[in-house]
Amino acid sequence: MQAVDSSSLSAQAPGYGDFLVEIKSQIRQRQFQALRAANRELLALYWWLGENISQRQAALGWGKGVVENLARDLQVEFPGRNGFSAQNLWLMRQFFNEYSDKPKLQSLIGEISWAKNLLVMARCKGDLEREFYLRATARFGWTTNVLRHQIDNHSYAQYLNGQTNFDAAVPDTIKAQALLAVKDHYTFDFLGLAEEHSERELEQALVRNLRGFLSEMGGAFTFVGNQYRLEVDGKEYFIDLLLFHRRLRCLVAIELKIGDFKPEHKGQIEFYLDTLDQQHRLEGENPPIGIVICRSKTKTMVEYALRTMTRPLGIATYTVTPQLPVSYRNDLPSPEQIAARLQGWAASGEDGEA
Incomplete structure (x- = not known):
């Protein structure tokens, strides 16, 4: 007589799987x-x-x-x-x-x-x-x-100094995570680059030193590709670096600029984000986020550029030596503004890791 597998019978019971x-x-x-x-x-x-x-x-x-x-x-x-x-x-x-x-x-x-x-x-x-x-x-x-x-x-200073439009452009469910995930300044001192370098040299050095690059970005990023190809109406376009943030569950397009931030950079990254959203975003993923990493920026210029931006975008700076911009010491918001921002964050009630 064949033995009856009680575990198989239990697994077949109505509602057993959901109950387990x-x-x-x-x-x-x-x-x-x-x-x-x-x-x-x-x-x-x-x-x-x-x-x-x-x-x-x-x-x-x-x-x-x-x-x-x-x-x-x-x-x-x-x-x-x-x-x-x-x-x-x-x-x-x-x-x-x-x-x-x-x-x-x-x-x-x-x-x-x-x-x-x-x-x-x-x-x-x-x-x-x-x-x-x-x-x-x-x-x-x-x-x-x-x-x-x-x-x-310096995540506290990064959070307060960060220039993004995430408050308006990112879903509430991941807003706090996104604000912490994108820094206002990156230090690429592990690259060994000279102060004078091209955008291509910067990109290639980041790819060669991928472990250090992803660590500096924050640890929850994975690498998708560099010079990531997009095609629209038979024309090719290439994103400098494309990452995926595992906890935000979204693609992150990065454009590298070795000079000052310029208004036209916004239009370029916005086009890339539109294309990624329409052609490359998978079911269950959040809309893609963009980061322009440039050598320098002025707060007013960035504020004007972000004012009409509908896609999630952060504007950051970088150095190839371990130093923070002077603005970190001189341009923190007032204590009242900081307290209000933290209170608003606390009231959002969002849970999960960043």
């Missing part, structure tokens, strides 16, 4: 919620410890020796828990003191891990800068290494 998918989704969701709750409880404990150490120092005159003795006693009681080292206890005290009078930031610190909080606390001094990295880390699920990379790459 639902169970898996519920398990993953509950596991994530449990981890999130555990992280909040741990941070609440660290906050309580930091608060009480700070208060006892002020009221009872506790010094360095008392805190070090406390660390030893806790490690004896809870062996293997390195979270109670003297260094960590001092960090808990700093954690409480840094955020005790900042309710807006208090609502955000519980959303990310202790290690990420320490990184933000150590590397970011202003409240608005900290708010940016706390929100972005929680929303996009940045790992500690990704967060460190974002800070190293």
Whole structure:
């Protein structure tokens, strides 16, 4: 008598496949919620410890020796828990003191891990800068290494200085991701190019150093091709570089310019984006995005060019040496403008990685 395969019978039961998918989704969701709750409880404990150490120092005159003795006693009681080292206890005290009078930031610190909080606390001094990295880390699920990379790459300044028309031209579902995905300035110091070079030399050097190029672009890009061929009415046109952003799920056309940004560059990239959208965008993909990377630009010129642009476009600059434009130091928006922009971002309610 042939054995009956119970798994085959179950798989054939009406609605079984959909129910299995639902169970898996519920398990993953509950596991994530449990981890999130555990992280909040741990941070609440660290906050309580930091608060009480700070208060006892002020009221009872506790010094360095008392805190070090406390660390030893806790490690004896809870062996293997390195979270109670003297260094960590001092960090808990700093954690409480840094955020005790900042309710807006208090609502955000519980959303990310202790290690990420320490990184933000150590590397970011202003409240608005900290708010940016706390929100972005929680929303996009940045790992500690990704967060460190974002800070190293001045993502806060890039986000604030970025000149795009994404607010009007990108779907709300990916707007925040897109604003973070396109930088305002790129450093191609890994190319070994001389200061004077042609657009073709720049393009070929980027293709030869593809790993470094994609890393500088932000990590979520994949390479599609260079001198990517388009055909319209029997005529050929070529995009300098074509990438695909995996999380935005869209093609990204890049035009390289070794001089100043000019208004005619907008018309060229807009034509490419129209053609990509009509002829090359696959089902399920978002409309393509364009980036013009030029040697220099003026904010007013870019603002005028973007005002009538209907396709998503960002205008960025580049250098072949590790330096940032002077504008990063002098032209950040006012604190009120920054706060309003972060608040608008928070209100968008978008989730997902960037």
